[in-house]
Amino acid sequence: MPESLRLPIRLAVLAVVTVIIQEAAISQISIFGISADLTVLVVMAVGLLAGSIPGAIMGFGTGLLVDMVLVQTLGVTSLLYIVIGYWAGRLRELRDPSHGLVPMAMGAAATAFAGLGMAVIQFLLGVDAPVSWLLLQQIFITVLVNTLISLPVYAAVRRIVEPALPQDPRRRRRRAYTTGGLSPLQRPSQRLGAMPRSGTR
Amino acid sequence: MHSKQVRRRRAVVAALVAVALILLTAYFGESPSSPLHTLQRGIVEVFSPIQEGASKVLSPFRDVASFFSDTFKAKSQVGQLRKQVHKLQAELAQSQYAVSQNAQLRRQVGLDNSTGLASYKPVASNVISRDPTLWYATVEIDKGSDDGIHRGNPVTADGALVGQVTTVDPTVSFVTLITDHTMAVAAQVQDSSADTGVLVPAVGNPSQLQLQYLPTSAPVQTGQQVVTVGFKSGPLQDLYPPGIPIGQVASVGNSLANNGEVPVTPAADLRHFTIAQVLTAPHAGAERVQLPSGSGGGSG
Numbered sequence: 001m002p003e004s005l006r007l008p009i010r011l012a013v014l015a016v017v018t019v020i021i022q023e024a025a026i027s028q029i030s031i032f033g034i035s036a037d038l039t040v041l042v043v044m045a046v047g048l049l050a051g052s053i054p055g056a057i058m059g060f061g062t063g064l065l066v067d068m069v070l071v072q073t074l075g076v077t078s079l080l081y082i083v084i085g086y087w088a089g090r091l092r093e094l095r096d097p098s099h100g101l102v103p104m105a106m107g108a109a110a111t112a113f114a115g116l117g118m119a120v121i122q123f124l125l126g127v128d129a130p131v132s133w134l135l136l137q138q139i140f141i142t143v144l145v146n147t148l149i150s151l152p153v154y155a156a157v158r159r160i161v162e163p164a165l166p167q168d169p170r171r172r173r174r175r176a177y178t179t180g181g182l183s184p185l186q187r188p189s190q191r192l193g194a195m196p197r198s199g200t201r
Numbered sequence: 202m203h204s205k206q207v208r209r210r211r212a213v214v215a216a217l218v219a220v221a222l223i224l225l226t227a228y229f230g231e232s233p234s235s236p237l238h239t240l241q242r243g244i245v246e247v248f249s250p251i252q253e254g255a256s257k258v259l260s261p262f263r264d265v266a267s268f269f270s271d272t273f274k275a276k277s278q279v280g281q282l283r284k285q286v287h288k289l290q291a292e293l294a295q296s297q298y299a300v301s302q303n304a305q306l307r308r309q310v311g312l313d314n315s316t317g318l319a320s321y322k323p324v325a326s327n328v329i330s331r332d333p334t335l336w337y338a339t340v341e342i343d344k345g346s347d348d349g350i351h352r353g354n355p356v357t358a359d360g361a362l363v364g365q366v367t368t369v370d371p372t373v374s375f376v377t378l379i380t381d382h383t384m385a386v387a388a389q390v391q392d393s394s395a396d397t398g399v400l401v402p403a404v405g406n407p408s409q410l411q412l413q414y415l416p417t418s419a420p421v422q423t424g425q426q427v428v429t430v431g432f433k434s435g436p437l438q439d440l441y442p443p444g445i446p447i448g449q450v451a452s453v454g455n456s457l458a459n460n461g462e463v464p465v466t467p468a469a470d471l472r473h474f475t476i477a478q479v480l481t482a483p484h485a486g487a488e489r490v491q492l493p494s495g496s497g498g499g500s501g
Contacts, residue, residue, distance in 0.1 A: 075225030135405025
């Protein structure tokens with residue numbers, strides 16, 4: 001398989017499998033009256049791992065698939081997921097966060113954005129029925145549940161996507177720092193190992 | 202080099218957003234037989250066997266997870282259900298007497314007495330997927346037009362109305378639930394004056410509906426049954442047969458006196474039902490409430 005196709009193929013398969021698992025299993029499990037939403041977490045994770053353009057494209061594709069499979073208004077979920085994938089990717093490109101809890105915070109933010117964004121779009125498209133204040137509570141519980149599962153979801157996506165990612169020089173450099181390879185705080189002897197001494201005079 | 206990358210990134214995102222907006226605008230204004238809808242149904246047709254298989258494969262995991270959440274829920278419902286059983290036992294005795302009396306009267310006046318759900322040719326189906334969002338309350342079932350299902354057919358679960366079929370393919374169908382914001386059902390409270398209104402959902406609260414347009418002086422009481430009206434007005438017929446249970450009046454407060462509204466708790470567990478019955482002949486053998494000519498009314 002050509003090197004350039006490895007990432008797109010993995011992302012396409014990941015999107016299809018995520019949507020199927022979400023609709024066939026996860027959405028039928030109710031926790032405090034709501035269901036977790038894997039799709040938004042997977043889009044966020046791809047953005048964080050692969051960058052803004054793959055994140056945005058993954059968001060568009062996953063959103064379109066969700067709308068297609070559930071026979072909803074096409075484009076609504078895509079629009080929200082493009083933003084989520086792009087933001088997650090930009091965070092990686094600008095800050096390159098390495099803290100282990102970043103996927104949790106991003107998962108919470110992405111789920112809140114998706115919930116509130118969907119509400120705004122639905123209001124813009126027109127809602128004929130009365131809207132309950134419980135909607136906000138439901139969005140809040142969805143954010144909590146998604147935050148709890150965001151770390152395992154991120155770890156699973158990382159396992160699938162990372163082998164297909166091109167080598168990133170910045171990450172390589174950081175890895176070298178954290179393992180002591182390029183740290184300026186170390187003496188050359190520590191960094192490079194024992195210096196061979198020249199022979200006795 | 203850097204600016205080229207930035208330009209490329211912005212162009213990609215702008216193109217994706219533009220395509221999403223074009224799709225949204227085109228889809229929103231299209232009829233159900235338009236190309237985008239046809240493409241969507243094609244994708245559903247391709248995905249439905251995969252989803253059906255995945256649903257069966259993943260059902261043990263789903264059942265384990267549901268077991269825990271259902272146990273917590275069941276514990277909190279025990280006391281409430283015990284009270285309900287006592288009350289229903291008393292009501293059952295009265296109802297049985299009324300049924301036997303009703304059957305005798307029907308025979309006397311020559312009415313068609315085949316108004317049970319069986320006369321509407323129900324087709325049993327399994328739920329294979331469910332919409333996770335709070336805005337679209339839809340489920341996908343594993344029966345379609347090959348099984349005699351048509352668009353608009355009423356759907357019941359746990360013996361109560363849960364929605365209607367809105368999209369049909371040969372092997373699968375999509376059911377829009379009564380909690381979806383696009384739904385409205387003509388409903389009747391089984392109070393002493395059989396008051397009718399329009400049942401609409403409360404978006405964001407899947408366990409509650411609102412019965413609107415009731416007379417403000419209606420003698421509605423908490424716990425009374427709400428059923429479908431099944432009206433007929435000239436050539437117009439309600440989508441739903443009459444007398445299908447929908448839910449119970451949850452409470453009667455100031456909203457009835459002020460706005461003619463009461464909250465209704467659905468009889469079916471709309472987030473957990475896994476087997477649904479599609480009434481493929483909803484107008485078979487059912488007598489309808491005759492509305493006076495010129496009066497309006499709508500459902501679905």
